[in-house]
Amino acid sequence: MDEQRTDFSLSPEELERFHRDGFIGPFDLYPAEEMERNLRALRPKLLNTKKAIYNSDGAMSGVTNLANYDRHLDIEFLARHITSPQIVDRVASVLGPDTLCWRTEFFPKYPGDEGTDWHQADNFSNVAGSKHPQIVWPEDAEFGGTITVWAAFTPATLENGCLQFIPGSHRTMNYDESKTMTYDADSINQQVKGGVRRGFFGYDYRQLQKDPNWSPDESKAVSQVMRQGQFIMFWSTLMHASLPHSGKTDEMRLGFAARYLPTSVRVYPYSDSLEEFGGAASLEKFGNVLVSGEDRYGHNRFVDSTVDGFRFPVRTPVGAA
Template identity: 80%
Template sequence: MDLTSPAKDFSLSPEEVAQFQRDGYIGPFDLYEPEEMASHLKELRPKLLNTKKAIYGGGRTVSGTTNLANYDRHLDVDFLADHITRPEIVDRVSSLLGPDTLCWRTEFFPKYPGDEGTDWHQADNFSNVAGSKHPQIVWPEDAEFGGTITVWTAFTEATVENGCLQFIPGSHKSMNYDESKTMEYDASAINSTEKNGVRRGFFGYDYRQLQKDPNWSPDESKAVSQVMRQGQFIVFWSTLMHASHPHSGLTDQMRLGFAARYLPTSVRVYPYSTELEEFGGEASLEKFGNVLTSGRDVFGHNRFTDRTVNGHPFRTR
């Protein structure tokens, strides 16, 4: 598998790469004008409600905690397929991961009026939310780090009042959580738990249960709020300590973020799994495929999708 690409117009400068390595994130960057994103979102909503073509549309919800049908919708919705391969995103990701990259996961993160903030957390191999406890991504043994690059796009405006992201700069270099531990689901805890005076939760789970040191707590005095206008995106390591503010309810508008996750092609994706297991939901990975977003795959240990967008190969650059 190979892809050719013209000169990269959106690559990060050496100074920006150094900033990312220091802080664990960089951005936000402009991608769509607000009115353009609003138009895309209007067209997108009915497609998201129709899950017949979604690759996890036939999934099972064991505890009712999540809907896997709206995971990886870039595999059936053309706008999202185009979005994850935009050069504004891919060139910057390639600056950080190298020339050969793939997108293995996308997720929507809505926050409705009155919703709690998301717990402070980090993700390395993503095994903590999988019922099988298998790592979802496995880096080569000689890799110096793990995790994934997340590109989080504000499909709506993201403000402190409606629940924008928060980062603790520089916290990506060491893991404070043990992903082999288990979190216990408690539906009654949703929107009802305060941590350090802030309503926070993790979709019915308490991320503190994964702490290596039960007496440790993140230094929230160092937290930075990531206010973003509609149509911007930000790039960060999944191992960066990140959270989100609660939705204050002062506006009736939901906050919607779309996260795309990228890796070098050397990383194995779902190497031990035949099903996706997330927060009580289960679905077969039979129709799953990674998307080659730049360069080529010389390893051959990952499955790639062969779908097209508007009759053209998935990536048309």
């Protein structure tokens, strides 16, 4: 990490590029060797879910990716990661000085796994199947969706399933999140779309298309190769996907996504449980993390500390908008 810099805000040129393309990066966060050491220390902690807010003691039904959610609330390394100045300053450059992290997720891709469908997310209502938006922006907001910071905890390559983006596609939603996707376990690793094996955790994201005859222009797609320890930030409303894991290596690809919002956005305003992809978990222990500025609204729940007494620092970005 660059220990000499104190402000990591996006430059005016970077801001212009982010607003134009919907993504920017990658940026260096950890040297590859350091990230590998962190990952080795992290793996056994991930297996211990006793302190996880969505643990297996009756709080969760269904064995889904929910077990990988919000582990920054019980694992110190992940808590430090989401509050790192290298990330927070850049996010606050876009969202403004008062910023929260509302969710984190792990995205593993194992040898032979299919790529992820092209998709967009605005209010995250569809994956729950409950029709309740998980995030609600103020009515006069110019934006929607969330900023995702996707970190390569392992190398992300063309062979093991790196991310793909369609630049500039964040301005128009091509999907209707009020529609419903049907789960089909038999479709996993069996669908070929545009010549690429792609799916969406047993769902078909094409079922949400506003226009059934529309398809993404993959000729404009950018494949985002990242070395271990780098991160990239993008709007969730950007058309994004991932390539399949070719199986040419037996190493998994592991990404860690942290999602950020301004404190003016309401998080889980209509829900007391988190429901996604067939699983459910109580939100009783959930709390947002204030990563910069202050909460001037009072309509969201926050946590202020995590395991081992580590207290989340609150950043005051020098270059915040």
